[in-house]
Amino acid sequence: MKLTKTLALAGMLTALPALALAQDEAAPPLATDEFVWIMNSLLFLIGGFLVFFMAAGFAMLEGGLVRSKNVTMQMTKNVGLFSLAAIFYWLIGYNLMYPLGDWAIEGWFSGLFPAWAVLEPVGVTLAEADDASYASTGSDYIFQLMFCAATASIVSGALAERIKLWPFLIFTIVLTGFIYPLTASWQWGGGWLAEAGFSDFAGSTVVHACGAAAALAGAIVLGPRKGKYDKDGKVHPMPGSNLALATLGMFILWLGWFGFNGGSQLAMGSVGDVADVSRIFSNTNMAAASGAVAALILTQVMYGKVDLTMVLNGALAGLVSITAEPLAPSLFLAGIIGAVGGVIVVLTVPMLDKFKIDDVVGAIPVHGFAGIWGTFAVVLTGTSSIGPQILGMVGIIGASFVLSLIVWLILKAVMGIRVDEESEVNGLDTSELGMEAYPEFSRGGSA
DSSP: OHHHHHHHHHHHHHHHHHHHHHHHHHSOOTTOHHHHHHHHHHHHHHHHHHHHHHHHHHHHHHHHHSOGGGHHHHHHHHHHHHHHHHHHIIIIIHHHHOOTTOEEETTTEEOOOOGGGTSOOTTOOGGGSSOTTSOOHHHHHHHHHHHHHHHHHHHHHHTTTTBOHHHHHHHHHHIIIIIHHHHHHTTTTSOHHHHHTOOOSSOIIIIIIHHHHHHHHHHHHHOOOTTSBOTTOOBOOOOOSOHHHHHHHHHHHHHHHHHHHHGGGOOOSSHHHHHHHHHHHHHHHHHHHHHHHHHHHHHHHHHSSOOHHHHHHHHHHHHHHHHTOSSSSOHHHHHHHHHHHHHHHHHHHHHHHHTTOOOSSOHIIIIIIHHHHHHHHGGGGTSSOHHHHHHHHHHHHHHHHHHHHHHHHHHHHHTOSBOOHHHHHHOHIIIIISOOSOHHHHTTOOO
């Protein structure tokens, strides 16, 4: 019996190499074109729906930081701007941003080949795809659309509580269909800034500072809220309605940023790509945490008490700061970059008030000033040099501001962009929309 068992065991051990060899021969190689194409497309789709969830984050953050009489208006603007971005980025923006080699003015302006002509039909085969070794065009389109919509969300919060609905939505069409795709094409579409060596991994300048520049132009033309500043320049705080909601919004944005930065790796078809995505996640999280802690400590030192709104914006500023280069830094450097972003927000919010520029949610400091810092910080990683980074910031921020300013001035002259004084005092919910977010509060409760 023992001899039989021994012989059987020896036979099994002898057969194992052959079985393993047969298994190896049957298994397909890991990095086939089909596998890479599927995994890259999957990264775009996962990143895309995470960045889509940031739309909810922006809505909740803004809804919490505006006064209760303006909450419904902010919700309406956020739904409207995302929906319009989806339509006009498809109609115009996608191939203005990615010319596919069809530049009308080489490196500067696309030939505007229609976006719908390049999306694959349902059931496309790998052989029929535009680039079998990259990803599906549909997944790339949906991922890039979410970045476009995020740019418009930045403008929404800054101009809250005094802007009319329809002029804002018309501006959104121009921003998402033309301004953002044009300036983004100069970098991500292979335009003149890409050729000059400018580096912006996921959009500290291309997305965030672009949106902040558009918001700054709008805030200047629109003017501050009634009662925000007196004749002597004293600032009168206007606290938001729901800091719990604003905190929820911040955490949703923090979550979405993993898709924002991680998806911008643009590849998940190899072990190295997946390792890079995980590194990006870690650096993104570290920068956010460091930005929040820096703002928490600095507000305690400066004001004697911690300011929650600054802490929320400190976390967001850390995220914006790391967005220009979330892969190359060590965790320590990512923390430093994020912390500096948090400090920048605390210092620049009161600076805007000195110029009587009323930014309701702090969007310009978070996305603009922290975006500029993050783009400079790319130099610390050795990814780019200072010259191309300055050139990129001047080019994109300058163009976004000037083009947005022109659009805002035209809208002001043609249809007016600001509600009247009575409507502003009563709140935009009732004056512009005829409905309130919290009707029980304003009506003294219900039976």
